[in-house]
Amino acid sequence: MESSRIALPIGTALDRFIKNNQEQFQYASGELSQLLRDIALASKVVNREVNKAGLIDIMGAMGTQNTAGDQQQKLDVLANIRFTRALTKGGEACAVISEESETYVDLNNDGKYVIAIDPLDGSSNIDVNVSIGTIFSIYRRKSPIGKSISEADILQKGEEQVAAGYILYGSSTMLVFTTGFGVNGFTYEPSLGEYVLSHPHMEMPKDGKIYSINEGSANSFSDPVKKYIQYCKDNNYTARYIGSLVADFHRNLLKGGIYIYPATAKDPKGKLRLMYECNALAFIAEQAGGRGTDGKGRILEIQPTALHQRTPFYVGSESMVTKAESF
Numbered sequence: 001m002e003s004s005r006i007a008l009p010i011g012t013a014l015d016r017f018i019k020n021n022q023e024q025f026q027y028a029s030g031e032l033s034q035l036l037r038d039i040a041l042a043s044k045v046v047n048r049e050v051n052k053a054g055l056i057d058i059m060g061a062m063g064t065q066n067t068a069g070d071q072q073q074k075l076d077v078l079a080n081i082r083f084t085r086a087l088t089k090g091g092e093a094c095a096v097i098s099e100e101s102e103t104y105v106d107l108n109n110d111g112k113y114v115i116a117i118d119p120l121d122g123s124s125n126i127d128v129n130v131s132i133g134t135i136f137s138i139y140r141r142k143s144p145i146g147k148s149i150s151e152a153d154i155l156q157k158g159e160e161q162v163a164a165g166y167i168l169y170g171s172s173t174m175l176v177f178t179t180g181f182g183v184n185g186f187t188y189e190p191s192l193g194e195y196v197l198s199h200p201h202m203e204m205p206k207d208g209k210i211y212s213i214n215e216g217s218a219n220s221f222s223d224p225v226k227k228y229i230q231y232c233k234d235n236n237y238t239a240r241y242i243g244s245l246v247a248d249f250h251r252n253l254l255k256g257g258i259y260i261y262p263a264t265a266k267d268p269k270g271k272l273r274l275m276y277e278c279n280a281l282a283f284i285a286e287q288a289g290g291r292g293t294d295g296k297g298r299i300l301e302i303q304p305t306a307l308h309q310r311t312p313f314y315v316g317s318e319s320m321v322t323k324a325e326s327f
């Protein structure tokens with residue numbers, strides 16, 4: 001459904017963008033847009049902590065406390081607290097599935113949405129000042145409002161997502177999300193404390209020459225994966241692997257490319273998590289004209305059976321993922 005929305009100019013603030021596109025937000029009674037605002041707000045707090053991370057170490061080394069004076073927490077724990085607190089206060093979410101919590105967190109029986117989130121993926125990269133990210137999926141609950149949460153609310157297929165996005169804490173901090181009507185990118189302007197539209201209607205190039213995979217595990221790759229990697233080399237593709245999923249995905253979204261985390265000896269089902277990593281990025285990839293598969297079928301069609309289940313992940317430019325599957 002192409003809504004009769006006007007193309008908003010670069011620089012439009014996130015709030016204005018959400019208001020102008022209200023009709024895109026399914027069940028447009030304002031909760032979903034409020035949910036996105038809650039997530040954006042929490043990301044601004046996490047962004048501030050991430051940017052201070054190195055500094056806190058230095059301050060710690062100098063014997064000074066960080067501003068809050070509290071014991072420096074691992075940033076992914078801190079990020080999980082921030083996002084869960086924002087979602088709790090916002091009141092729109094009935095449950096949160098988080099990489100940081102073994103079971104789902106029951107928030108508010110009157111909430112209409114379930115959030116799956118990786119609060120800070122790749123946080124080990126902070127110590128070496130490499131970009132990291134937050135990944136989130138938003139589902140509508142299946143059970144009646146006011147009732148307690150059921151498994152049907154929690155284990156939904158990726159194609160049930162009503163929105164998904166990521167925040168990339170990089171040389172600049174960006175929020176990229178979709179509500180099922182294309183993908184839009186917003187850049188954080190710290191002096192304003194605002195996300196502003198910088199990448200309207202993002203489209204992933206249909207083809208590309210960048211492949212992202214950890215070739216350190218190559219000995220345990222399946223033959224088809226080995227053959228595809230060889231195909232990339234024979235065609236002089238560029239290898240780019242940052243080791244931070246959101247950063248690798250974002251580059252491929254802008255320039256074209258494929259990211260692969262296949263089954264390996266160490267991770268026979270793949271390393272990445274279906275619920276709060278692969279579903280969100282596969283939804284964004286498809287909305288931007290790319291593809292996301294587990295090597296055989298669409299990620300979004302996988303019926304989850306466990307909160308933290310892993311899956312092999314092939315995501316990126318349409319013809320590159322199709323080519324990889326053909327091996």
Ligand code: P6P
Nearest residue numbers: 121122123214243244245246271
């Ligand atoms: P490996 C980070 O731990 C992460 O979850 C992703 O961000 C990243 O792409 C991948 O794992 C890196 O894993 O096994 O290549 O170090």
